[in-house]
Amino acid sequence: MDSLDSLVFLSARRLVSRRPLPAVPARLFPVLFRAAFLDGRPLVLRDLVARWPFPELDFQRILGRREPLRDGPSKLCVQSVLLAVVEQLRRALEGPGRHSSRCRLRMLDVTGLRDDDVGRAPAGMSVWSGTVALAKACLELSKLQRELQRAGFGNAAPPSIDVRADLFVSAASFGVVWDALRVGNSTLLRLRCRELQAEELSPAGIVNLLESLEPSGLRRVELRFNNLGLQGLSAVLPRLARFPELRSLRLPYSNVDVRREAAPGIRCLAMELGKLQGLRELNLGSSRLSGSLGDVLCELQAPLESLELTFCSLLPSDLSFLCRSPHAPALKRLDLSGHDFSRGLLRPLRQLLEEALPSLLHLDLMECHLGDSQLESLLASLRRCSRLRSLGLFGNSVSRAGLGTLVRETAALPELSLVVYPIPTDCYGQGMDPSQASEEHLDRECLGALGTELERLLESSGRAGAVWTCDPYGHAGLDFFSL
Structure with a gap:
């Protein structure tokens, strides 16, 4: 932040310290939003959203990637923005002719609010509760819209707002999130998923979530602690081919053990992975892949750039396969934690590092x-x-x-x-x-x-x-x- 930016930001902080806000040029809204968010002023945030002059409000673009979210913005700040959006749509639904709105918002981007990195999530809000809050807001507006239509009002629906988010779904929150996704384009507040993380769900539940998502925009799917096994994966993976922008697939703790699986099952897994043409990151952590890594990765259409194989009981032949594969010179990240390199794995590891020199x-x-x-x-x-x-x-x-x-x-x-x-x-x-x-x-x-x-x-x-x-x-x- 240069001296001019610092002066503007300091002035914005003084301005958001009191209400109501005076009329300001549109170009100042982002810096006012940032100041109000960092200083924990939810009422000012609601005022700003009600008058937002741009079609998009992107949290991370305005707040920055890391530093701003580390220093104390509360759960209330995030909720206040969402409530302001819901209130705009509610007013427009109840009386399009009676409630004029200066809000031009059509896309709210709340991606990047994570709590699995150091200092990323707002204090008091987990990514899990944030997903539930979004889902409930979508369902609330959908219910209101149906009630007004049944009563003969709200036939001229206002423009909808898309909410781009990273969705975190557990067994406890599955029902409400799935309901929100199923209303889809029929509601005024529409969920658009960038990354999906699902934990402790059945294969059928994961399939239902995937089939409810819009095909465009999904870049990562992470399925952990779901105990899927090869049979569960064979039900889930075919649903991923409909997402053309999928780059990252993380399957830690999926309970795949090649000792218990027949060769046709491994070939089926490899074929489904091969259909994901954009895949660049793969995590198979804690699956037992001894001697079968080549069989699992043989159908991939392009080299992987990130490969995590922690505690996978790999054999020297698995590392030798990687050395000869097109993945080795493309790898930017490699995680082989949990293997015993005091014995026969050390030499193939050195060979693998030699092949990965250009990119690692x-x-x-x-x-x-x-x-x-x-x-x-x-x-x-x-x-x-x-x-x-x-x-x-x-x-x-x-x-x-x-x-x-x-x-x-x-x-x-x-x-x-x-x-x-x-x-x-x-x-x-x-x-x-x-x-x-x-x-x-x-x-x-x-x-x-x-x-x-x-x-x-x-x-x-x-x-x-x-x-x-x-x-x-x-x-x-x-x-x-x-x-």
Whole structure:
């Protein structure tokens, strides 16, 4: 924000500190909205929406991608915007000739309000409750519209408003969200889904949701904790081909185990994935894919750019397949956490990293049984990943000396800005296996000295601005769509 922007924003903050707002030029509405949102002024937000002079109101474009949502906007601010939209449509329904409106809004974009990243969601509002609030607003207006039509009023319906949102649906909220989607284009407040996350639903429930969504605009589907298995996936995946803009499919904890599945089932899974021509990100975390990764990915039409295979019990043949595949040189993100690289997987991992050198930005190898010798063996390949931005190594058995080697050897990587390192074995009780240890076994004095030592090493290596942390949850990784 330059000095002129700062002056305008400070003036906007003073203006929204009192009501009613004076008449202002249309070009000032976005900065007034931002000031009112950040300062927690829901009544001013309602006034602004009632007079919104543009066809679109995009939260993230006005508020910014991260910083604005970190500092205290409340659930009330989000709700006030939604209530203002509902009120505009209600007034227009009840008396198009009696209630003139200066609101020109036709698209409300509330995507990006997430609480699975650090500091993204407004205080007091989860993404789950936000989805329910949107669904209830759609149903309320639909009910009012039907009642007025039955009474002979509201035949000249006002222009509708589309709400573009990321929908988060659980077993508890499925009913109300599905009802809101089913009213579709017949209501004045219409849900348009950009990303769908569904948890703890049956295959039939997921199918119902997918069939109720508009085909255009959906870029991600994430199905987690649904215990689908291959049979459930065979019912769900065919419904995804109708979404031409789908780029990301995340299926963690889907309970796929190739040991229990016949070859025709695996071929069916591969064929359905192959129909998703725009797919670039795939997460199959916690599925048991031992020896079958090639069979699962063989029908994909284009190289993947993000692949997450955490705790998938992969074999050397699976990594060898990736090395030979067109995916390797296209990968920007690779997550192989939860595999034992202390044995036969280390060599194919090094080969895979060599193939991914041109593109790899993010690499996660957490809880992979890496000791000092294995890490040192990997460093020859890691040093050549010149575009690497983040590296996750938490949960491995590395010593303080091994960690120091890691700092020195990666100093030449110009873009490496985040490393989640393992707590060294030296910082636990004598002879204690870190995988068996708890926080009570941790030597806090040793850990504090380690932090000081790392700061010195990073500074001497010219990397003082890089973040090195042993907290695997304190720094959210970049989303695929931000790569």
